[in-house]
Structure formats: C-alpha cells, structure tokens
Amino acid sequence: MVVENDITIDALWKLLEQVPDPEIPVLSILDLGIVRDVKLQDGQVEIIITPTYSGCPAMDAISMDIRLKLIEHGYKNIKISSVLSPAWTTDWMTEEGKIKLNKYGIAPPKMSGDLSNSTPVCPQCNSADTKLLSQFGSTACKALYQCNDCKEPFDYFKCH
Template sequence: MVVDKEISPNKIEQILETVCDPEVPVLTIMDLGIVRDIKINGEEIEIIITPTYTGCPAMDMIAMNIRLALSENGFHKVTITSVLAPAWTTDWMSETGKQKLKAYGIAAPNKKFDIPADGVECPQCNSLNTKLISEFGSTACKALYQCNDCKEPFDYFKCH
C-alpha cells in the first residue's frame, strides 16, 4: 500500500480500534482509554499510551500489537511512547467498553464501589446480592466476587 496522501488521525484511530487487550480480549485499547494521543508528522506516527497498572504485563504486548496493526495497514514509521502522567483511570473507559465487559461476564467499574465491597451487580443475573471474595483477582485490574443468588463467581473490573 502506498501512502501518498496525508495520514488522517481518524484512519489511525480505526486501526487502533482493532487492537485488543490481550488479558481482557473483549476490550480494545481505545475502549480502555490507554491511547492518550496520536501525533502525525508527515509519514511518521507517534502513538502515546499510558499503562493501566505499573506492573501490567500486557503493556509490552499491546505496544507490539499496535506496531503490527499499523504495519499491516502500511504504516511503518511508528514510535510508541509511554507516559505516566496523568495516571490512567477507569473514568477513561468508554461506555461501549463497559457494556462489552458485562456481556463478557465481567462487572464494569462502578463509582459506587470505588473501594470494592459486597453488592456489585452480578453480570450474569443482575442480582445485587453478591459478595466480595478478594480485592485482588486473576489480573491486577480485577477483584473477585461471587453472586449469592445464581452462585456464579465473577470478576469486577476495579475503579482505578
């Protein structure tokens, strides 16, 4: 593919919409809000990303997948810059992202449960009669719950 016209940020955004979080594959990196900026200078593209948690092992893979997706679309001069400030927050997660999480079986972040506590809505049966099992779950971003009604265990994507 020959790129002879100016690169549009829209086009780049569309490509980034296809890059998913390897640990929560139902979310794209755009849904998560970790893409902070896209800078275009001629043929050169700089993608500014921010990590969710400092120790999140998915970040290196995400950077690689961004590079791959852009390369597949003919964009090869790509720099990926990671910035820490302002610190990532679940407030940046899109509404579509939250709906996708629920459909996937993960309760979406909810301001009411800024500190994880009993009562997060069960993503399976919508019951509020649920209990917190642990503030730490299978990945840094999740807490572990169980529903007292349908008995299903589930993850809650923590406010951060």
C-alpha cells in the first residue's frame, strides 16, 4: 500500500503495465499504446486514455480495470479521462507488444506508412503465402486471413 505523498508518476506507469487488454490479454494497455498521459495534481491521479475504435466495447472495461488496479494499490482519488485527438493508430503499439501478439496467434499490424500489398505472415508457420478471408474479424480491430501453406485461419490486427 502506498500513502498519497509517496505517489510517483513512474510507479503509476508500472502499475498500468499490469492492466491487460480485456480482449487480447497478452497485451497490456501500454503495449497497445492507448494510455496517453498520467498526471498527478493535488493528490489526484489522472489517467488519460484514447479509444482504439469508436465503438470498441472494451473501453468501458479498460477504464474499470485501471480504476480497480489503482484502488488495489491504495489509490483513492482517481480520474480517468478519454481523449479522441490525435486519433489512436496501431503505429503506437510497442515492438514488444507486436512480438507478444504474434506469439499469441494474431498477426501484428503493419506500419501505416507501409504501402506494400503484401499479406501478413502466418503466425503459426511463418509462411508469407496467405490470403484475406474477410476484412472484418472477431472484433472491430481484426481481419480474418488464412495461410495457404498450413491452411490455418488466423486473425490479423488491422493497420489503423
């Protein structure tokens, strides 16, 4: 437990690292790049987050999870705000996050400047020979692909 005058911004970032994305639990919300800022003023902790997709149903759960994590560590005066601008982009996902995503079986997003027409590499067998099945997958942030070599269908985290 911490007492309020011991709070540091660094400690808060470390705690946020422990909050997983509710839909892709191998990623923390820091890996996803949705935490914009952490502020401390007069004993109040403010966490500023940005939504991935406008209609992402995970956003409410994420706010709640952040709050619970902070409460669990003794914080009381917590404010969670959401900002839209500048709009979230998958370029903000950390390299470590992309590696974790791939291990989990989801092909990570390309960088937005990458204009090549190449399809994502299969996260199961690393083949580059893959095809699009559907532009829309199991959640708003994913598309569905299939590997032409191992035949496994897989999710691709859309470049956004």
